[in-house]
Amino acid sequence: MGGELTEAGGNRAGLTVCVILATLMQALDTTIANVALPYMQGSVSASQDQIAWVLTSYIVAAAIMTPPTGFLAGRFGIRRLFLVAIAGFTVASMLCGMAQSLTQIVLFRVLQGAFGASLVPLSQTVLLGSYPRERQGFAMALFGIGVMIGPVLGPVLGGWLTENYSWRYVFYINLPIGIIDLIGIMIFLPEAPRQARAKLDWFGFGTLSIAIGGLQIVLDRGEQLDWFGSGEIIIEAIVAASAFYLFLVHMFTAKNPFVRPAMFRDRNFAAGILFIAIVGLTYYSSMALQPPYLQELMNYPVVTAGLVMGPRGVGTMASMLIVGRLVGRADTRILLLIGLGLTAWSFNQMTGWTPDISQAAIIGVTMVQGFGLGFLFVPLSAATLSTLPLAERAEGAGLFSLSRNMGSSIGISIVNSLLVENTQVNHANIAQNVTPVNRAMENPLIAHAWNPLTAAGRAALDAVITQQAQIIAYIDDYKFLMIATLVVMPLLMVFRRPVRGPAAAHIVVE
Numbered sequence: 100m101g102g103e104l105t106e107a108g109g110n111r112a113g114l115t116v117c118v119i120l121a122t123l124m125q126a127l128d129t130t131i132a133n134v135a136l137p138y139m140q141g142s143v144s145a146s147q148d149q150i151a152w153v154l155t156s157y158i159v160a161a162a163i164m165t166p167p168t169g170f171l172a173g174r175f176g177i178r179r180l181f182l183v184a185i186a187g188f189t190v191a192s193m194l195c196g197m198a199q200s201l202t203q204i205v206l207f208r209v210l211q212g213a214f215g216a217s218l219v220p221l222s223q224t225v226l227l228g229s230y231p232r233e234r235q236g237f238a239m240a241l242f243g244i245g246v247m248i249g250p251v252l253g254p255v256l257g258g259w260l261t262e263n264y265s266w267r268y269v270f271y272i273n274l275p276i277g278i279i280d281l282i283g284i285m286i287f288l289p290e291a292p293r294q295a296r297a298k299l300d301w302f303g304f305g306t307l308s309i310a311i312g313g314l315q316i317v318l319d320r321g322e323q324l325d326w327f328g329s330g331e332i333i334i335e336a337i338v339a340a341s342a343f344y345l346f347l348v349h350m351f352t353a354k355n356p357f358v359r360p361a362m363f364r365d366r367n368f369a370a371g372i373l374f375i376a377i378v379g380l381t382y383y384s385s386m387a388l389q390p391p392y393l394q395e396l397m398n399y400p401v402v403t404a405g406l407v408m409g410p411r412g413v414g415t416m417a418s419m420l421i422v423g424r425l426v427g428r429a430d431t432r433i434l435l436l437i438g439l440g441l442t443a444w445s446f447n448q449m450t451g452w453t454p455d456i457s458q459a460a461i462i463g464v465t466m467v468q469g470f471g472l473g474f475l476f477v478p479l480s481a482a483t484l485s486t487l488p489l490a491e492r493a494e495g496a497g498l499f500s501l502s503r504n505m506g507s508s509i510g511i512s513i514v515n516s517l518l519v520e521n522t523q524v525n526h527a528n529i530a531q532n533v534t535p536v537n538r539a540m541e542n543p544l545i546a547h548a549w550n551p552l553t554a555a556g557r558a559a560l561d562a563v564i565t566q567q568a569q570i571i572a573y574i575d576d577y578k579f580l581m582i583a584t585l586v587v588m589p590l591l592m593v594f595r596r597p598v599r600g601p602a603a604a605h606i607v608v609e
Contacts, residue, residue, distance in 0.1 A: 110287050113287040114283075115226065115229070116283065117279075117288070118225055118226055119244060120276055121184075121218045122218060122219055122222045122246055122249070123248065124215075124218070124249075125188070125215040125218040125219055126219070126249025128192070128249075130386070131254070131256055132269055133390075135260075135261045135266035143199070156208045158508060159212070159312050160209045161212035161216040162216075162311045162315060162508075164213045165217070165497050165498075166494075166497050167497070168220045168494070168497035169220075169494025169495070170494070172493040173293065173490075173493070174293065176290060176293045177225065177288070181225070181284050182285065184214050185280050185281050186214075187213075187214030188215045189278070189281070191210040192211055192270045192273035192277070193274060195211060197267070220499070220500050224493045225288065226241070227239075227485070235427075235481055236423050236426025236427050239476075240420055240423025242480070243419045248412045248416065252412065254404065255405030255406060255408070255409055298355070302349055303349050303358065304357050306342045306345045307346045307358070309339070310339050311339075311505070313335050318512040321516070326516075359491075362495060365486050366593060368483055368484070368486065368495060370483075370593040370594055371479055371483025372499060374479055375502050375506065376502045376505060377583060377584075377587045377590075379502070379503040379505070379510065380506040381446075381580045382442075382472055385449075386408075387514065388518070388573065389408055392573055393407060393408075396566065396573075397454045407461055412469060414469030414472075416473075418469070418472070423477055426481050432592075434474050435475060435591055437471070438471045438472065438473070438474030439475065439588055439591075441471025442468055442472065442475070445464050446468075447581050449574075450581065454566075480499070513579070522565070522572040523568075525571045533560060533564065
């Protein structure tokens with residue numbers, strides 16, 4: 100796939116719109132179903148644990164099918180793979196909407212994740228090949244809008260569709276987008292050279308798939324089953340670790356491994372893979388924490404909570420459009436440092452949140468956080484992939500997306516586990532100081548409402564203590580995310596310096 104997939108400006112503009120739509124469609128489905136889960140649960144008569152597989156099945160399938168994107172693009176051609184991915188994703192979405200049982204919806208979500216896995220890395224690859232090198236930063240900014248705005252719009256759109264229509268429309272909405280996208284790709288994306296002799300390393304793909312699937316299941320079910328206190332989790336962890344060990348041994352000893360170690364000799368690519376995992380860990384974890392905070396502690400309706408979270412995406416879009424013009428002209432490390440600094444500041448502000456905080460304060464902090472994300476994602480995408488050979492970009496983009504997804508999954512698991520554990524610990528610590536002889540009980544109003552000697556008083560008192568324990572647990576989570584953001588800053592030194600002078604048009608140094 101060469102440097103110019105499309106020569107005419109109109110074709111490039113049309114292709115860019117189609118690529119962003121495909122990215123947005125896939126990114127939306129990572130979060131749009133979350134708010135509809137309670138409605139799905141009642142519709143298909145599933146338990147709380149069972150309905151979680153609606154989310155897990157999609158994540159696992161997408162994670163497993165992301166790495167082979169490079170092989171599939173080379174073997175069958177980028178245009179053909181793109182068309183199959185969009186068509187398959189759209190059909191699977193319709194099947195999800197029509198599902199009548201839990202088994203059906205989980206099966207169709209697996210298909211949806213499998214077909215949608217290649218949309219993000221293919222979009223990234225197509226954009227990099229469609230724009231000249233000096234404008235690739237701008238292209239990555241446009242791409243980033245689809246990737247990062249999707250999770251923000253998901254809860255808003257999902258809540259509105261579920262409340263006003265049905266949870267099935269959470270999936271049906273992909274039909275018009277998919278049809279438009281399919282027609283656009285057929286018109287604007289030309290055929291690219293194919294590698295007819297390309298072969299897939301089935302052993303490497305199989306072991307990596309088992310490792311990813313096992314890890315995702317451990318992360319998803321660990322909190323429910325008390326982690327390694329459960330025999331099931333121990334078995335799944337052993338299977339995942341063994342498969343990953345076999346994958347690594349095979350990768351360094353096979354002649355044509357599934358993932359080529361030579362790619363990681365590129366310092367920017369290796370650093371970018373690790374960096375995007377940390378970005379996924381902090382950003383998506385914060386996204387997962389905020390809806391329950393707004394809905395459970397602040398009693399916001401689903402739609403209102405989504406609207407309050409929306410301005411984060413406005414900040415992201417604004418910064419991406421700005422940074423897209425700076426990439427290649429400014430030092431990549433400075434842009435990343437600004438992004439990390441703004442993100443760390445926003446998490447520091449969140450450590451002071453209580454349910455009494457105003458909507459304006461929440462919107463202000465999250466907009467800054469979204470603005471900082473633009474300074475991270477755009478230069479990081481360009482710096483990580485632009486130094487790879489053209490033939491390896493699709494594979495590199497797949498690994499880049501995989502690293503982001505794995506980072507977000509691990510991060511969400513960590514913050515949720517910490518939230519549950521710290522709530523219990525804080526509840527016990529606070530309860531130690533709540534006794535009938537506490538001086539606060541001398542207040543007649545408190546003694547009447549929270550009398551620990553009556554059943555009603557104990558229930559009311561326990562609810563207040565639990566709320567306070569949760570507030571402190573959220574503060575602890577935001578502190579953890581702030582520290583994770585600060586710790587990654589020294590990694591900036593690994594990235595190469597940009598070239599000055601005539602070569603400044605290059606996104607990163609050669």
